[in-house]
Amino acid sequence: MGKMIARDHLLARGKFADRANRFLGKAWDRGWLPEATVEPEAVWLAAAKSAGIKTAERAIDAETAQRSESEIEDFRLRLSKLCEAINSEAKLNPLGRAMAFGQLTRVVAQRLSFGDFWQREPDLAHTQIAPPILIIGHMRSGTTRIHKLLAADPAHSHTRYCDAWHPVPRTPDLRQIKSRADLFMLETLNPWLQSIHPMASGEVEEELAWLAGALNHSIYESQWHIPSYSAFSEARDPEPVYRELERVLRTDAAHRKCAHRPRVMKAPQFSEDLACLLKLFPDARVVVAERDKEAVLKSAVSLVANQMAIQSDECNLDAITALYERKIALRNERREAALNNWNGPIARLAFDDLTADWEREIARAYRELGMELSAEARSAMRAAMQSSESSAHHGHAEQLSRFDAQLMEARGAA
Numbered sequence: 001m002g003k004m005i006a007r008d009h010l011l012a013r014g015k016f017a018d019r020a021n022r023f024l025g026k027a028w029d030r031g032w033l034p035e036a037t038v039e040p041e042a043v044w045l046a047a048a049k050s051a052g053i054k055t056a057e058r059a060i061d062a063e064t065a066q067r068s069e070s071e072i073e074d075f076r077l078r079l080s081k082l083c084e085a086i087n088s089e090a091k092l093n094p095l096g097r098a099m100a101f102g103q104l105t106r107v108v109a110q111r112l113s114f115g116d117f118w119q120r121e122p123d124l125a126h127t128q129i130a131p132p133i134l135i136i137g138h139m140r141s142g143t144t145r146i147h148k149l150l151a152a153d154p155a156h157s158h159t160r161y162c163d164a165w166h167p168v169p170r171t172p173d174l175r176q177i178k179s180r181a182d183l184f185m186l187e188t189l190n191p192w193l194q195s196i197h198p199m200a201s202g203e204v205e206e207e208l209a210w211l212a213g214a215l216n217h218s219i220y221e222s223q224w225h226i227p228s229y230s231a232f233s234e235a236r237d238p239e240p241v242y243r244e245l246e247r248v249l250r251t252d253a254a255h256r257k258c259a260h261r262p263r264v265m266k267a268p269q270f271s272e273d274l275a276c277l278l279k280l281f282p283d284a285r286v287v288v289a290e291r292d293k294e295a296v297l298k299s300a301v302s303l304v305a306n307q308m309a310i311q312s313d314e315c316n317l318d319a320i321t322a323l324y325e326r327k328i329a330l331r332n333e334r335r336e337a338a339l340n341n342w343n344g345p346i347a348r349l350a351f352d353d354l355t356a357d358w359e360r361e362i363a364r365a366y367r368e369l370g371m372e373l374s375a376e377a378r379s380a381m382r383a384a385m386q387s388s389e390s391s392a393h394h395g396h397a398e399q400l401s402r403f404d405a406q407l408m409e410a411r412g413a414a
Contacts (some may be wrong), residue, residue, distance in 0.1 A: 005191045008318060010305040014191045017095060017310045024094035036094075036101035038086050040079050043101065047108030051116070062115035066125045067245055074240035075111065078215035078233070079104070085229035092224065095189075096311025100224065107213050113168045114248070124169075125247040127254040132281055133369075135266035136274060136335060137289030138328055140299030142351040143266050144197075144206075145388070146289055149362055150264040152384040153377035156200045157258040161205040167213070167248050169255040176201045190310060196303050208267045210248050214241040216399070218269040223307045225319060234330070238273040239280075246280050271331035273336035284344060286370045288335070291351035293328060300324045345369045357384065 005014070027033040053059045064072060086092065086100055118125050133150060137143040151158035163178040179201035187193050199205065212219040217233035220226060253259035262285070270277055278284060301321050308315045339346065347365035354361045362381065366373040 007192045007195075010302060011309040011315050012192075012306075013309050014189060017189045020189065021093050021095035024098055028094060029059045032176075034131070036097045038083050038097060038100050038104065040083055043079065043083070043104045043108055046101075046105045047112060047369050049121050050105060050109040051112040053112050053116070058116075059112065061119060062112040065115035065118045066122065067115070067244075068240075070375060071240040073224045074236075077217060079108070080225070080231050082215060082217075082220060085226035085232075088222060089226050089228060090224040091312050091314045093313050096224070099311055103212075107215065110168060110213055111244075114251075117168055118247070118251075120250075124251045124254045127250040127259050129250055129253045129259045130262040131283035131285065132249075132263045132265050133285045133287065134274075134277060134281070135264065135287045135289060136271050137266075137268070138271065138291070138300065138331060139268040139303065140296050141289045141291040142349070142354055143268070144290045145354065145358075146287060146349055147206065147264060147266045148384050148388070149358065149381050150287070152380040153374075154380060155261060155372075155374065155377065157253070157256075157261040159207055159210075159252065160202050161199050162201050163252055163256070164205040164207060164209040166172050167210065167252060169251065170328070180382045190306065192306055196306055204264075206267045207245065207249075207265050208269065210245045211241060211267060211269055212243040213248070216241045216269060216273075218267070218272075221323070221400075223311060224317070225308070225312065227323075230323075238276045242273065242276050242280055247319060260293055268331070271335040272327075274335050275341070278338060278342050278344070282344070285371070286339070286344065286346045287365060287369070288339075288343075288346065288348045289351070290348055295351070296328060297321070297324055300328075 024033070028035040048054075051062070053062055056366050082104070090096070092100060116354075119379050133156065135143050135146050135150070137146075145157075150156060159174075162175040163185075165182060166175040166178050183199060183201065193199075208219055215233075216238065217226075221230045239274065250259075250264075253263065280284075301317070301324055304314065304320050304324065305317060308320065345368065347368040349361055349365055359378070359381075364371055
């Protein structure tokens with residue numbers, strides 16, 4: 001691995017992203033390429049073509065398969081509201097507009113492809129699965145470490161990066177190859193990606209992409225300044241989003257033949273929507289990750305600033321800081337309200353305690369969750385922790401130490 005390029009500012013942008021942005025702007029101005037149009041009609045048209053849906057009748061069948069009328073209406077409304085917010089608020093540069101169009105086209109194409117698949121294999125969306133283990137916590141609160149430790153237990157299952165971002169079953173299954181290509185492009189655009197959130201095609205990954213597939217706001221508000229969409233989605237019943245996630249989970253479990261093993265799942269958004277998640281999975285076990293608010297905020301602002309800087313030339317650290325101060329408070333409030341009305345098994349893991357003695361804390365969590373911690377699981381967890389010692393993620397701590405002044409200034413303004 002080559003030496004990492006120094007990230008000298010929270011809003012730093014890699015050279016390739018700058019070049020791609022300039023090229024797209026010039027290509028659109030001179031008519032070399034068609035400009036990305038982030039409008040629902042253009043997205044649906046491109047998505048249907050990408051999914052190989054050639055007739056209006058087939059498109060309707062693919063959109064409606066396994067989904068209720070209210071779920072179909074919810075997705076359509078979300079897409080309209082999100083496109084409106086992108087066009088009126090996000091101030092995206094040419095690269096950002098191309099990325100937004102690409103992401104939304106992928107989401108709609110995936111939705112159509114799943115519908116097409118469920119028409120042929122309807123039972124897979126209703127596969128019986130073992131009760132999941134839900135990791136609940138803010139981004140940067142230690143959820144990834146907990147996720148990888150629990151996922152290392154051979155008694156459990158987990159979502160891989162390739163399953164998260166290419167979830168529709170295919171034959172032959174080329175999803176790992178496609179995911180490697182995706183990551184290569186992302187790392188080229190963003191040289192600090194792996195230090196902020198390490199990812200690999202076949203490795204443990206959160207279910208954030210599945211939420212994005214139903215147009216939940218979380219992944220989009222971490223890339224674009226879209227306050228109206230955040231407010232719209234936060235106030236809306238999230239059940240249509242999680243019904244889609246549930247179908248995808250059951251389908252993935254059946255396709256990978258791991259439905260009998262509890263899926264270890266996590267996404268920061270789960271805190272915000274925990275009441276809905278527990279309604280759908282009432283037999284779940286819950287692990288709550290806890291960390292000092294200031295440390296969470298600092299790391300979250302760094303992550304989001306890195307994502308936004310690529311796609312907009314007008315990023316505002318004050319606005320990012322204010323957004324995530326509000327998100328932390330909102331998610332804490334909704335999480336605790338949901339847990340106060342729930343009597344299932346729960347374990348709380350503090351970031352600093354896990355750092356001091358992860359084996360002790362994981363053993364305690366297993367006891368509190370009523371699970372057996374086997375010798376095989378302990379061995380696999382030790383291997384996972386040893387592997388993480390060489391992770392590029394340690395570079396993010398070094399970046400944060402250099403950004404203290406910028407973060408304090410943004411915090412004061414917010």
